[in-house]
Amino acid sequence: MGIDLPLIWFLIIGFSVMMYVIMDGFDLGIGILFPFIPGREDRDTMVNTVAPVWDGNETWLVLGGAGLMAAFPLAYAVLLSALYIPALCFLAGLIWRGVSFEFRFKADEAHKPFWDKAFMAGSFVATFFQGVMLGAFLEGHQVVDGVAVGHVMSWLTPFSLFTGVGLVIAYALLGATWLILKTEGDLQHRVIRMTRPILLSTLAVIAAVSAWTPLAHPAIAARWFAVPDFLFFAPVPLLVLVAAWAMLRSLKGTPHAVPFVGALALMFLGYSGLVISIWPNILPPEISIRDAAAPPQTLGFALVGALLIIPVILAYTAWSYYVFRGKVKAGEGYH
Amino acid sequence: MFGLTALELARIQFGFTISFHIIFPAITIGLAAFLAVLEGMWLWKKDDAYLELYHFWSRIFAVNFAMGVVSGLVMAYQFGTNWSFYSQFAGSITGPLLAYEVLTAFFLEAGFLGVMLFGWNKVGRGLHFFATLMVALGTLISATWILASNSWMQTPQGHEVINNVVVPVDWIAVIFNPSFPYRLAHMVTAAMLATALFVGASGAWHLLRGSRHRAVKRMFSMALWMVLFTTPLQIFIGDLHGLNTLEHQPAKIAAVEGHWENIPGQGVPLILFGIPDMDAETTRYKVEIPNLGSLILTHSLDGHFPGLKEFAAEDRPNSLIVFWAFRIMVGLGMLMLLLGLYGAWARWRHRLYESPALARFALWMGPSGLIAILAGWYVTEIGRQPWVVYGLMRTEDAVSNHSALTLSVGLVVLVVMYLAIFGMGIAYVLKLVRQGPAALGGDIAAHGPSINQKPARPLSAADAVLPPTTDAQ
Numbered sequence: 145m146g147i148d149l150p151l152i153w154f155l156i157i158g159f160s161v162m163m164y165v166i167m168d169g170f171d172l173g174i175g176i177l178f179p180f181i182p183g184r185e186d187r188d189t190m191v192n193t194v195a196p197v198w199d200g201n202e203t204w205l206v207l208g209g210a211g212l213m214a215a216f217p218l219a220y221a222v223l224l225s226a227l228y229i230p231a232l233c234f235l236a237g238l239i240w241r242g243v244s245f246e247f248r249f250k251a252d253e254a255h256k257p258f259w260d261k262a263f264m265a266g267s268f269v270a271t272f273f274q275g276v277m278l279g280a281f282l283e284g285h286q287v288v289d290g291v292a293v294g295h296v297m298s299w300l301t302p303f304s305l306f307t308g309v310g311l312v313i314a315y316a317l318l319g320a321t322w323l324i325l326k327t328e329g330d331l332q333h334r335v336i337r338m339t340r341p342i343l344l345s346t347l348a349v350i351a352a353v354s355a356w357t358p359l360a361h362p363a364i365a366a367r368w369f370a371v372p373d374f375l376f377f378a379p380v381p382l383l384v385l386v387a388a389w390a391m392l393r394s395l396k397g398t399p400h401a402v403p404f405v406g407a408l409a410l411m412f413l414g415y416s417g418l419v420i421s422i423w424p425n426i427l428p429p430e431i432s433i434r435d436a437a438a439p440p441q442t443l444g445f446a447l448v449g450a451l452l453i454i455p456v457i458l459a460y461t462a463w464s465y466y467v468f469r470g471k472v473k474a475g476e477g478y479h
Numbered sequence: 480m481f482g483l484t485a486l487e488l489a490r491i492q493f494g495f496t497i498s499f500h501i502i503f504p505a506i507t508i509g510l511a512a513f514l515a516v517l518e519g520m521w522l523w524k525k526d527d528a529y530l531e532l533y534h535f536w537s538r539i540f541a542v543n544f545a546m547g548v549v550s551g552l553v554m555a556y557q558f559g560t561n562w563s564f565y566s567q568f569a570g571s572i573t574g575p576l577l578a579y580e581v582l583t584a585f586f587l588e589a590g591f592l593g594v595m596l597f598g599w600n601k602v603g604r605g606l607h608f609f610a611t612l613m614v615a616l617g618t619l620i621s622a623t624w625i626l627a628s629n630s631w632m633q634t635p636q637g638h639e640v641i642n643n644v645v646v647p648v649d650w651i652a653v654i655f656n657p658s659f660p661y662r663l664a665h666m667v668t669a670a671m672l673a674t675a676l677f678v679g680a681s682g683a684w685h686l687l688r689g690s691r692h693r694a695v696k697r698m699f700s701m702a703l704w705m706v707l708f709t710t711p712l713q714i715f716i717g718d719l720h721g722l723n724t725l726e727h728q729p730a731k732i733a734a735v736e737g738h739w740e741n742i743p744g745q746g747v748p749l750i751l752f753g754i755p756d757m758d759a760e761t762t763r764y765k766v767e768i769p770n771l772g773s774l775i776l777t778h779s780l781d782g783h784f785p786g787l788k789e790f791a792a793e794d795r796p797n798s799l800i801v802f803w804a805f806r807i808m809v810g811l812g813m814l815m816l817l818l819g820l821y822g823a824w825a826r827w828r829h830r831l832y833e834s835p836a837l838a839r840f841a842l843w844m845g846p847s848g849l850i851a852i853l854a855g856w857y858v859t860e861i862g863r864q865p866w867v868v869y870g871l872m873r874t875e876d877a878v879s880n881h882s883a884l885t886l887s888v889g890l891v892v893l894v895v896m897y898l899a900i901f902g903m904g905i906a907y908v909l910k911l912v913r914q915g916p917a918a919l920g921g922d923i924a925a926h927g928p929s930i931n932q933k934p935a936r937p938l939s940a941a942d943a944v945l946p947p948t949t950d951a952q
Contacts, residue, residue, distance in 0.1 A: 196593030199548055203585045209555045210577040217570025217644075224559025225879045231560050232889050235553050236896060242549035243900055246542045250907045290567050296885050438571040439646045446575040453582040460590045467594055467601050 149443035150433040153215035154426065156450050160208040162415050166318070166408055167201035170194065173319015175241055175267020176312060178260065180338060185474050186331050187260060193326040193472045195245060200461055202242070214446045216436040218290065219426045226285055226292035227299055230273045237270030268312065275311030279304030282357060282422065284429040303356060310349035317346045318411065321391075321403035328471045332398070339403060340395050347388055350414055354381070357421055363429060364421045377420060384413050488886035489561045489878045492893060494860075496553050499897050501856060502849050503547030508622055508667065509674020510540045511615035513701075514595075518611050522604060531694040535916040536678075539908055541596050544588075546904045550897075561886075565867055565877035569645045572638060572653060576628040584621035588614050622667055630659035632868050633859065634727045640871065657727050661720035662859075668713045669855065672815065673848025675705035679818075680845025681912045683838040694916040696832050703822035703831070703841070710815045717812070718775075724862075725776055728869060729785040731862035734798040735805045736772055737762035740788045746770035746781035752806075755798035760788060762798070796864045804857040811851040818844050 171194045181187060194201075213220040224231055244263035251259055280299035285292040292298070320339045324332060358365035368377055391406035426433045437443065483491070514536055521529035555577065558566050566573070591613040594602060598610065631637075637652025638645045647653050682699030685692070725732045733739075737755040738747060739762065749771035753762040773782040787795050818840055825831045863869055867877040 196597040199545075199592055200586065200589035202548070202552070203581065203589045206552065206555050206585060207578065207581045209559075210574060210581050212574075213558060213566055213570045214574025214578045217567050217574060220559045220570060220574075221563035221566040221879075224556060225561075225563035225881070228560045228879070228881060228885060228889070231556055232892065235556060236892065238552055239549040239896065239900060242552075243545055243904060246545040247904065247907060250538070250542055250911065251903075252910075255903075290564065291880060296881065438574065439641075439644070441647045441650075442571040442575055445647065445650050446578050449575075449579050449582050453586075457582065457586040457590065461586070464590050464593050467598055 149440055149447065150215070150437040152447060153211065153437070153443055154424075154433045156447075156454075157208055157211045157215065158419060160204050160211055162412070164201070164204035164208055165415060166411055167204060168198070169315045169318040169411065170322035171198045171201055171319075172241070172267045172271045173315040173317065173322065175263050175319075176271060176316045177319050177323070177335070177338075178264040178267070181331070181334065184256075189327060189331060189472055189474050190323060191245065191248065191263075193323065196468045197464060198242075198245060200464065202238070211446075211450075215438055215443055216426045216433065217438055218287075218436040219431065222285060222287055222290065222292050222427060222431075223281065226294065227277050227280060229296060230276045230280065230299055230304075234270055234273035234277060237266045237268070237273060240266030241270055242266070267315075271312045271315050272308040275308035276300075276304045278311065278418075279307030282307070282418065282428060284361075285427060286429075287427065287431055303360065306356070307353065310353060313342065313345045313349055314411065314414070317342045317407050318404075321407040324399060325401055325404045326472050328473075331474075336395060336398065340392065343388065343391055343395070343403075343407075346410065347384075350384060350410070353414075354417065361421075361429070367421060367423075377417075380413055380417050380420070384410060387413070483883065483887075485881055485883045485886055486875050486878050488883055488890055489881070490874065492561060492886065492890045493557060495890070495897070496550065496557065496893060498853055498856075499901055500547070500550040500554055501852060503543055503550060504618070504621070505670040505673050505849060505852050506543050506677065507540070507547050508618040508670035509672075509677075510536055510543065511611075511618045512671060513674060513678065514540060515608075515611050515615040518608050522608060528693040528697045531916040532698055535694065535911075537596060539911050542904060542908050542911070544592065546901060550901070553893075561879050561881070562867075562877050563879040565872065568643065568872055568877070569632075569868055572631060572645055572647050573628050575647075576624050576631070576654070580621055580624035580628075584617045584624065587620065588617035591617070619667065622670070623663060626663045626666055627654045627656075627659050630662045631656050633662070633863055634658040635868055635871055645868075645871070658720075658723055661716065661723045664716045665713070665720050665855070666852075668709060668716055669848065669852050672706065672709045672713055673852055675702045675709065676815065676818075676841075676844050676848040677846070678702040679706060679841045680843075683841035683845075684912070685915050686832055686838045687835065687842065690915065691832060692916065699838075699841070700826075700831060703819065703826070706815060707819035707823050710812065710819050714812055714816070717809075722776065724859075725784055728863065730787065730790045730794060731796060731801070731859070732776065733785055733787045733790070734796045734801040734862055735858060736776075737765075737798055737802045738772065738784070738786045740786040741783040744781070746774075747772035747776070747783065749775065750802075753802070755802050757795070757798060762802075794865065796862045801858050801862045804854040804861070808851045808854040808858065811847045811854070814844060814847060815851075 174190050174194060177190070178187060181190065209220070240262045244259045244266060248256055248259035248263060276299065279301070283301060283303055285294070287293070317339070320335050320342055323335045324339065327335065358368055368374065387406045387409040391403050394402035394406075422428050424432045424434075426436050514533060517529045517533040517536070520526070521533060558570075558573065591610040594607065594610040595614050598607060602610070631653055634657045636656050637649040637654075638647050640646070678698050679702030682695050682702060685695040686699060721732065721735075734755070736747070737750045737753050739760055741747065746769065748765075748767035748769045750762060750765050750767045753765040753767075755762045770780045773780055773784075776782070776784050787798060821837055821840060822831065825834045825837050831837070865873050865875070867874040
């Protein structure tokens with residue numbers, strides 16, 4: 145067959161995970177910002193900006209997982225097994241966060257503060273351990289007989305803890321800029337004021353990861369700094385600076401969409417940088433997408449569905465966002 | 480933990496998380512269809528009782544759906560964390576089936592759920608109805624893929640094993656494997672029936688409290704129609720499913736029947752009650768009906784079917800659990816049949832809303848559908864043991880190589896969390912049920928005396944099934 149199935153699946157899974165990172169990123173970011181916005185009514189407004197769409201946002205994560213299992217079963221099995229503890233914590237965080245969406249509206253009055261805390265803590269824990277898993281994934285796994293070498297806590301390293309914290313900051317930025325887009329008045333102005341320090345912290349995280357990974361992994365350094373590849377990749381850091389500049393400028397006034405678009409650009413660029421760093425591996429440092437690929441009968445069958453259905457999904461997801469377009473007003477919304 | 484091996488702990492974790500999970504999608508499947516019917520009836524008949532019921536049940540649907548989503552997320556990743564050798568072996572079949580479920584069902588549900596729950600004032604009536612239909616369709620598509628995946632593990636075909644990895648060669652054969660149509664029909668019908676019983680119990684609770692609100696009467700009536708017609712259908716499908724299992728997984732049927740060996744020239748009795756003993760290879764304290772086992776399973780009075788002794792000891796499922804789980808399921812099914820008939824009789828006598836005995840019966844039967852679903856899944860899943868993919872891979876070869884300590888920690892975390900979260904979630908659902916349709920407030924007094932004749936008397940039955948929210952938490 146002339147089609148490079150593992151490559152296409154790598155791109156589909158990469159796309160799903162990116163959609164998840166961006167879309168659930170702002171959902172989780174809202175929970176991360178909860179401690180800084182204590183008012184009950186403001187918090188209701190914040191949650192209402194994502195209540196109709198969060199479930200769809202999270203579904204991209206399930207597609208990433210199912211796609212990985214289908215297309216690269218070895219990577220799925222080894223990675224999740226090696227990351228048993230952080231994966232469990234991540235899922236636990238998502239459970240608390242997910243049910244809190246409904247429970248904080250349906251609970252008895254006396255219980256509501258508890259579900260606010262659960263929403264907050266769930267968002268923090270889910271994001272932090274997602275970042276930890278990302279860090280551990282980048283650091284790589286040696287695989288022998290279908291099992292990652294190491295012990296149950298091998299994922300716990302300074303780098304993975306740093307990427308955990310880094311992702312909390314990045315999602316806070318997505319959450320804050322989403323709120324700038326979706327809210328107005330006093331709440332919006334408070335969020336605008338806190339966005340600048342979050343943005344600067346995000347840039348620091350991006351810079352630190354960009355320096356740390358090539359220093360710690362010669363293969364990543366070789367990928368980025370070899371000529372002529374370096375010239376192709378050079379726009380990535382340059383575009384980061386352009387996006388950051390546009391965001392900082394807009395934050396001086398009362399912006400609407402510019403910070404959110406800028407944050408999306410930052411996430412996309414950071415994500416692209418990571419993909420460039422690991423390519424062509426699905427399980428760094430040495431299992432490539434071809435080593436881990438499922439049989440072509442599997443890849444081909446699943447591909448038909450993915451290519452036909454993902455555009456339809458994008459269409460009705462866009463329609464759903466369109467239905468709930470515009471600013472969310474206080475007290476508006478719950479069914 | 481408690482001297483359990485890593486394999487046993489991983490199995491307990493899977494059993495625990497899937498048992499909690501399946502409750503929510505079962506109700507989701509049933510309620511989504513119910514909501515679609517309610518909204519359709521309202522648009523067609525312009526009768527506001529349907530609209531009141533729609534809004535009432537959509538709030539409950541929302542809470543239930545959220546619990547289904549988050550508990551399902553764990554399932555999607557547990558294959559990798561706990562069953563990594565299964566994933567490496569059969570991910571090439573399970574993976575695409577799950578991916579299709581996500582693509583064709585989860586996104587459809589999630590995409591239209593927002594409009595269904597939050598979009599009442601944002602889109603027109605027709606478009607809103609369309610959203611409800613898409614959510615209901617999504618739940619059915621979801622059931623189709625996941626049951627194809629499970630059924631392939633029960634009755635695998637359409638594959639080859641190459642280099643110790645399953646390679647699909649015929650996807651139609653994989654999906655439409657022998658047990659799939661029966662399992663799909665049995666589970667979807669079970670979901671509808673379980674939801675009808677839950678809705679009926681909710682109506683019964685308000686009837687017992689003295690409400691004769693049109694929405695209460697309507698939901699009680701609709702639920703009992705559903706129970707009347709769906710239960711016999713379900714028993715018929717279940718019988719076909721059993722015959723199919725006898726053909727493809729005879730050891731499971733032998734365990735279900737507690738049947739150890741055939742006696743030449745004699746039919747197989749049906750053991751009503753007994754204690755299967757795996758070590759002694761016999762079923763103790765049997766109460767049996769001669770030849771009925773043969774009649775049910777071979778449709779002849781002296782037909783034979785394999786007994787457990789025909790299978791090597793290491794290939795036998797645990798008959799004690801499977802035998803009893805099956806009897807719980809069937810026993811509840813018989814009670815459902817009785818409830819449907821009782822309801823029909825009361826309706827014919829024009830006492831559908833005025834019979835406290837019927838209302839109490841319906842109330843107690845509220846959780847019976849869900850219990851029967853769990854029992855049925857225990858039969859089919861424990862009955863498949865010791866295989867994870869029947870005849871192809873043993874469960875002990877599928878499990879990740881975690882230590883018992885790691886798995887104990889994970890299990891404790893999950894158990895504590897699930898009991899807390901889903902315990903409170905279920906309490907919130909019951910609270911919403913207790914509040915009743917929005918228009919119900921203050922309505923009770925306007926509709927005459929209670930069928931209990933003593934409206935002030937605490938309802939012990941009701942209190943037991945539906946704990947008051949204040950002290951339930």
